[in-house]
Amino acid sequence: MRVDQPVLSDDPILQHDLQLPDSWWADLAGTLQKVSVVDTDRVAVRQQYMQRAIPEFVGIPAPAVSCWTTAHSDLHWANVTEPLRILDWEGWGRAPEGFDAATLYAYSLNQPDTAARVRAVLPVLGSPAGLAAEATVCAELLQTVSRGDNFALDGPLRGWSEELCRR
Structure with a gap:
């Protein structure tokens, strides 16, 4: 399928x-809700990864996942258009509830107004149910920073990690 609209950002x-x-x-909120209830055996996030990475990169034990849902799993600004089209679906599968919201939020951290809008529109962020997704996404991206990628997010991710530790 060809999409005529440009992505909202050249960079995630x-x-x-x-x-x-x-x-x-x-x-966006409606589409993510529809995706979340799709039945699949595909896996986007593994519990074993969460058990290892969250303590290592966020500094807390991996939170219990209260609900596994279906997620795009790579929802960032270089994968969305206006009007809304979500691109790049090869990694979709089961993930902790709120995983797509947490991913989009993470890639918005350098733009506080947009990050706040993501949180307002996707209220799973900041909720007990969303903690596992937030901690997982934060750990994933801090791991990429440790490998030399996403340096622009280093400070904001560390701030987010500290917030997660307080929750």
């Missing part, structure tokens, strides 16, 4: 605040 990490209409955000 958002480089500038976006002025997206309320309808775009509503479409």
Whole structure:
């Protein structure tokens, strides 16, 4: 399938605040809800990874996953368009509830207004149910920083990690 709209960012990490209409955000929330209930045996996030990576990179024991749902699993600004189209589906599968919301939030951290909008539109973030997803995404991206990628997110990810430790 060919998509005519350009992606919202050339980089997964958002480089500038976006002025997206309320309808775009509503479409995003609705689409993620629809994806989350798709039945699949595909796995995007493994419990074993969470058990190892969250303590190592976030500094807390891996939170219990209260609900596994289906996720795109690579939801960032270089994979979405306006009007909303979500691209790059090869890694989709089961993940902790809120995984896509946490991923989009993480890639928004350098743009506080957009990050706040992600949190407002996707309220699983900050909830007890979303803690496992947030800790997993934070650990994944801190691991990429340790390997030499995503340096622009290093400080914000460490701040997020500290917040997760307080929860």
